Amino acid sequence: MSGATPDVSVNFDLDAIVAPAAPVEKYIEVFLNERPLPANLREAIRYAVFGPGKRLRPILVVRACEAVGGAPEAAHAPAAAIELIHCFSLVHDDLPAMDDDDLRRGRPTLHRHTNEAMAILAGDAMMGLAFELIATRIKDAKLVGQVSRELAEGTNDMIAGQVYDTLPDFPAHTQPIEKLRTIHRNKTGALIRIACRMGALCGGASDPQLRAITDYAEAIGLMFQVVDDLLDVTQTTEHLGKAANKDADKGKLTYPGLIGIDRTRQEIERLRRESHAALDKLGPRAEPLRTLCDYMAVRSK
Ligand code: IPE
Ligand code: IPE
Ligand code: MG
Ligand code: MG
Ligand code: MG
Numbered sequence: 251m252s253g254a255t256p257d258v259s260v261n262f263d264l265d266a267i268v269a270p271a272a273p274v275e276k277y278i279e280v281f282l283n284e285r286p287l288p289a290n291l292r293e294a295i296r297y298a299v300f301g302p303g304k305r306l307r308p309i310l311v312v313r314a315c316e317a318v319g320g321a322p323e324a325a326h327a328p329a330a331a332i333e334l335i336h337c338f339s340l341v342h343d344d345l346p347a348m349d350d351d352d353l354r355r356g357r358p359t360l361h362r363h364t365n366e367a368m369a370i371l372a373g374d375a376m377m378g379l380a381f382e383l384i385a386t387r388i389k390d391a392k393l394v395g396q397v398s399r400e401l402a403e404g405t406n407d408m409i410a411g412q413v414y415d416t417l418p419d420f421p422a423h424t425q426p427i428e429k430l431r432t433i434h435r436n437k438t439g440a441l442i443r444i445a446c447r448m449g450a451l452c453g454g455a456s457d458p459q460l461r462a463i464t465d466y467a468e469a470i471g472l473m474f475q476v477v478d479d480l481l482d483v484t485q486t487t488e489h490l491g492k493a494a495n496k497d498a499d500k501g502k503l504t505y506p507g508l509i510g511i512d513r514t515r516q517e518i519e520r521l522r523r524e525s526h527a528a529l530d531k532l533g534p535r536a537e538p539l540r541t542l543c544d545y546m547a548v549r550s551k
Contacts (some may be wrong), residue, residue, distance in 0.1 A: 262541045270312035270322060271305035274329040281330060281383055287375070294364050294372040295379075298337045301355035302491070304549075306474075307332045307441055309542065311449035314463050317529075317536040320453020327387040328397050328448035331380040335405050336441055338376035339412070341369050348416060349500060356491030377405065388452075396451050404444030411436025415502065430503050431472065438478065439471030446539075458531065465528035470543050473521035477549060479504035480514050490551050522547040 278299060282292060308329035315325035344351040344359040345366065352362050361369035384401060388394045414420070414433045446467035450460050479497065483506045487494045497504045505514040525543045529536045 262545050264545065267538070267542055267545055268305065268309065270309050270329070273322070274305065274308040274312070274326055274333065275300070277326045277330045278333060281379075281387075285379065285382075290364075290368065291372060291375060294360060294368050295337075295376055297363055298341050298360050298372060298376070299333065301357055303333075303337070303355055304551075305333060306542070306546065307336050307445040310442065310445040310467075310539075311452075313538045313542060314446040314449030314467075315453035316449075317463065317532055317539050318450050318453040318455040318459045319535065320449075324452045325449045327383055328401070328445075328452060331383045331397075331401060332404075332441060332445050332448065334376045334380040334383070335401065335408075338373040338380075339408055339441070341373040341376070343412065345369060348412070349496070351493050351496070353487065353492050380405075393451065397448050400444040400448045400451070404440045407436045407440035408438075411438065411440060426503065426508055430505065430508055433503060434472055434475040435468070438475035439468065442471035442474055443467040462528050462531040466525045466539060466543070469521045469525035469528060470546055473518055473525065473543075474546055476505045476514060476518050476521065477546065479506055480511065480518070481549075481551065482506075483511070485550060518547055 282295060282299075287295070311329035311332060312322045312325045316322060340354060341360045343349055344354055345361055351359055353359065357363070359369070360372060364372075380401065381398060384397050385394060388397060411433055414429070415437050418429065418433075420429050420432075443464065446463045447460065450463040455463065481490060482494055482497045482504065485494055498507060505517060509517070522543060526540055529540055529543075532539075
């Protein structure tokens with residue numbers, strides 16, 4: 251299996267990396283079962299959420315909480331909330347008016363599985379449910395305020411990124427590389443940034459710890475989308491579980507399209523090192539974040 255940066259030698263135990271995902275999936279399941287919803291809407295949400303996703307954002311929430319000394323359970327509500335927002339972003343990203351994709355997580359996209367109206371509404375509902383979950387499940391009022399603010403800012407930045415990606419309106423003279431970084435930092439980096447920050451806040455981070463986690467998150471957030479661009483041109487649809495070789499056809503601004511595959515790989519490695527450097531300030535409890543970063547750099551799907 252050829253990953254994003256096969257020349258980088260990294261070792262990791264994938265089972266250990268993904269271990270926090272299962273309790274968060276259970277948490278979402280319980281929340282969705284308890285919340286009264288129209289049966290067809292609940293089914294659509296369940297279809298979108300419980301497909302075989304990597305759950306990297308919830309895992310980051312939990313690992314960032316632990317990295318600053320918090321217990322994993324303290325991070326479960328924001329971990330569940332961010333996966334709901336992420337899944338909403340995927341459902342809407344795939345709509346005919348957006349990327350117009352038929353395959354997601356190895357299965358028909360939600361609008362293919364049901365219909366467009368339901369995909370739009372299920373996406374809307376997942377966003378509302380994410381905020382409801384934070385408001386009702388976190389008991390500390392100050393933390394509710396802090397986490398809600400992160401979630402709102404990250405969601406709005408993600409939506410701005412989708413606008414830059416889909417309906418760009420950059421000032422004249424903006425260089426293509428600046429446009430690309432702005433798109434990627436927003437459409438993908440923003441949710442990864444707030445995943446880490448919400449985890450750190452729930453773990454009771456000090457200001458220097460939160461700064462270090464934010465620096466780490468900004469580097470991996472951009473790196474994640476650079477890798478996504480690379481996988482679009484280096485992997486097959488079958489392997490990815492979503493359409494490959496799609497970005498160029500859709501006229502998307504991407505790293506391989508702009509700077510070529512070799513320099514894209516160098517950029518991934520540069521960002522990997524940058525995120526490692528940010529973690530140096532946090533000590534041994536942040537080791538899982540280092541491992542996660544390495545996995546995100548070399549992943550092949
Ligand atoms: C896909 O995200 C969308 C991007 C922001 C690139 P993931 O690659 O994390 O998707 P899942 O959750 O594993 O399906
Ligand atoms: C996705 O970017 C960003 C969001 C869903 C917010 P892409 O359009 O590149 O993601 P994929 O490749 O469809 O997963
Ligand atoms: Mg898109
Ligand atoms: Mg897409
Ligand atoms: Mg993509």
